[in-house]
Amino acid sequence: MTRRKLAAGNWKMNGLNADLTELEGLPSVSRAEVLICPPATLIERMARKTSSVSVGGQDCHPARSGAHTGDVSARMLADAGATHVILGHSERRQDHGETDALVRSKIKAAWNADLRAILCIGETEGQYKAGETLEVLRGQLAGSLPDGTSPDNLIVAYEPVWAIGTGLVPTMAEIRDVHAFLRAELTARFGADTGDGIRLLYGGSVKPGNAAEIFAVPDVDGALVGGASLKADDFGEIIKALEAAAAA
Numbered sequence: 001m002t003r004r005k006l007a008a009g010n011w012k013m014n015g016l017n018a019d020l021t022e023l024e025g026l027p028s029v030s031r032a033e034v035l036i037c038p039p040a041t042l043i044e045r046m047a048r049k050t051s052s053v054s055v056g057g058q059d060c061h062p063a064r065s066g067a068h069t070g071d072v073s074a075r076m077l078a079d080a081g082a083t084h085v086i087l088g089h090s091e092r093r094q095d096h097g098e099t100d101a102l103v104r105s106k107i108k109a110a111w112n113a114d115l116r117a118i119l120c121i122g123e124t125e126g127q128y129k130a131g132e133t134l135e136v137l138r139g140q141l142a143g144s145l146p147d148g149t150s151p152d153n154l155i156v157a158y159e160p161v162w163a164i165g166t167g168l169v170p171t172m173a174e175i176r177d178v179h180a181f182l183r184a185e186l187t188a189r190f191g192a193d194t195g196d197g198i199r200l201l202y203g204g205s206v207k208p209g210n211a212a213e214i215f216a217v218p219d220v221d222g223a224l225v226g227g228a229s230l231k232a233d234d235f236g237e238i239i240k241a242l243e244a245a246a247a248a
């Protein structure tokens with residue numbers, strides 16, 4: 001099973017109109033796929049500005065429309081030009097109390113709008129230190145993933161919460177073991193073809209200096225990059241490392 005490598009940038013609550021110039025500094029690649037998820041305010045302008053980079057949202061409401069002040073529906077994201085949406089990011093879980101059940105309903109809403117969902121899962125520092133990582137991930141996968149999951153509609157991003165924005169990264173052996181575990185869990189629930197086809201991203205302090213090493217880990221199909229995706233120089237280096245891994 002060939003899984004196309006994916007370099008996904010999550011701009012989080014960063015980015016103004018002027019920052020769209022960063023797109024111009026990104027390398028063009030042929031093997032790897034590049035996605036940027038800017039704030040919702042920039043999705044339409046970013047999508048109009050580029051055809052080589054896919055554009056995604058960072059969250060959506062589970063409902064199709066309605067009285068939900070301040071929220072954005074999956075259909076609105078698609079209407080603005082998004083093809084993907086990040087769901088269940090740990091910052092949403094922490095800042096907004098999002099549960100696995102809510103994330104599951106958001107994934108279904110994304111699919112109904114023909115968006116590909118990027119499900120984020122990951123253990124906290126306390127859970128990591130207590131040796132609970134795999135148990136936590138198993139629960140998040142089971143609780144968040146609807147039936148009907150397929151390689152066409154889902155990408156899973158493993159993001160240890162303690163590695164996000166901290167400069168800390170698990171050992172390559174830890175990343176390998178977690179990704180192998182996730183692959184096995186997906187295969188056990190959805191069957192070999194589906195489980196083997198779903199792309200797994202690593203996220204958490206991915207930088208130009210560690211990208212190649214991370215991309216060499218089996219079952220790592222790319223990265224979900226936060227801080228280093230904001231500047232074309234850094235994200236460009238990560239994209240090039242992924243392109244090289246795809247060619248290897």
Ligand SMILES: O=C[C@H](O)COP(=O)(O)O
Nearest residue numbers: 010164165204205226227
């Ligand atoms: O969605 C991206 C992750 O939260 C990683 O963020 P980071 O690369 O700034 O650590």
